[in-house]
Amino acid sequence: MKKSRKLLAGIALLGASALVLSGCSASGSGDSAEDGKTLKLWHFESADSAMGIAWDEAIKTFEEETDATVEFEEKSFEQIRSTASQVLNSNEAPDVLEYNKGNATAGLLASQGLLSNLDDAVDEFGWADKLAPSLQTTAKYDDNGVMGDGSWYGVPNYGEYVEVYYNKDMFAANGLEVPTTLSEFEDVLAAFQAKGITPLAEAATEYPLGQLWYQLALAKADRDWVNDYQLYSNPIDWQGPEISYATQTIKDWTDAGYISTDATGLKAEDAGTSFIDGTYPIFFSGSWWYNRFTTEATGFDWGTFLFPETELSPGSAGNMWVVPENAKNKELAYKFIDITMRPEIQALIGNNGGIPVAANTADITDPKSQELIANFNALTEKDGIAFYPDWPTSTFYDELNAGLQELLNGTKSVKDVQKQLGEQYQSGVDDIVG
Incomplete structure (x- = not known):
């Protein structure tokens, strides 16, 4: 040791x-x-x-x-x-x-x-x-x-892996189909918001929002970036295109009303049960919810799809x-x-x-x-399993949640959140490998 x-x-x-x-x-x-x-x-x-x-x-x-x-x-x-x-x-x-x-x-x-x-x-x-x-x-x-x-x-x-759960009945009632590109996904979010429906069930005190942030970074990343982030193969640029896209998109989606600022005080259970009761049409979260939705989300038809236009997804x-x-x-x-x-x-x-x-x-x-x-199986066959955002250090789970909470409530800018997370990430990595 x-x-x-x-x-x-x-x-x-x-x-x-x-x-x-x-x-x-x-x-x-x-x-x-x-x-x-x-x-x-x-x-x-x-x-x-x-x-x-x-x-x-x-x-x-x-x-x-x-x-x-x-x-x-x-x-x-x-x-x-x-x-x-x-x-x-x-x-x-x-x-x-x-x-x-x-x-x-x-x-x-x-x-x-x-x-x-x-x-x-x-x-x-x-x-x-x-x-x-x-x-x-x-x-x-x-x-x-x-x-x-x-x-x-x-x-x-x-x-296990993270995917998009969606309320088929709410999609059908609003004339919406499963998106196949990021642009189409944002169109779906905008369509719901225009009807007064906050589309994304979210929670920032626990893992859901952090996993969405990581998925957005993965949409602009490749396997080498994942290895750099998770295995410390090379330094991570915390103002680079992958993380900047993820953080800015979370900010933009919050400003547009796709994510409620109430998520700063919500836990994963709150987000999951709000999808179960039909409040929100979309929940991006893990396969560990699947059996629970099967037994509890009985008031509507629901389905799943992989996050569009990316080869990588959180999972392991x-x-x-x-x-x-x-x-x-x-x-x-x-x-x-x-x-x-x-x-x-x-x-x-x-x-x-x-x-x-x-x-x-x-x-x-x-x-x-x-x-x-x-x-x-589709993810494993294309080497698409990219692990989870909090894995690199022993404290990053709490640090990422706290940073994203500050992003949602507007107390820190995109660049400041990224700077803070980058310093915390690097401190943890240095503690591991010197």
Whole structure:
């Protein structure tokens, strides 16, 4: 390990005890933890999500085949995100957990020596053969915690990407069709605004607006730019055409009424539910919403399309299974991970609104799921997966959200926002690679 990085900033750390349910500590597990017959598992997927459904079945299979017991604790994304370094560096670490991928998250923990090197397990179980090369990028990290090279520290078993969700009924009522170019997309936004309808469901306190900003930059970028931004191959020009187009477009769309300034105080949940209730006709967000919209957005017909006129989109392999270095039952953890990669478990992900990475195509029977997976496959086939805007540094998620909030409420100009973000980005990168 060369250089550890700053812990996530701007998030109040919860105590380790807040993450561990009563009776679930190592000392409370009794002999079962010590004799290797209990697998302590954490993840943050809801029970009715695609992954929650699949992993529940995987737990049953695991217990049947190993005669071991799974001690499962559901955590929130923020609980795990904000306390991982503290908890995984203690005796309270689980044996296997779902964790966010990228330099600022899994890479950070790997560089701190908190995650197990999985190279031997990957070879033993053949996981590399089940994952497309583009999906392996976020599973491997070097000594500095930079993704793409080095050893395996995680295993993704689903994919994700960001696309446009749209209300077909609202489009039809206003005589609008799915746009195929950026110009046509802006025409759609203008048509809705002219009818008094704010077209874009947005949130600036969490990820949605940042992902739209990044998608706009990607519309003017290529793979080399993505590698510069994400992997530090070359310096990023924060006043260059890619970022300038993205930031200026967000400002222009806000001034034109396509994005509400109320978004400065809204979270992702607020934006998603406002699309579900039919308030907004368009929501640019991740495939993780797909199954929820299927079950909750029942008052209208909806569909999806990839952001027009670009080869690149935010996305990646999904969050990963990681095994803490302090895990007490690593072999059981590897067995569980392997079960989640089986075709029958992967098919459950695919038929419940998720994106499997190792399923048999013939096993996916749901039409909407086929559409979702086809869009993802189209991106991976053209090397269009471009990761996420906050990944480069451990603090950039909060910094990007804050900068875009200032852009929306007019307290900073486009150039000033870009200057501020550029300085924050570079500070974080320097902390990683020197």
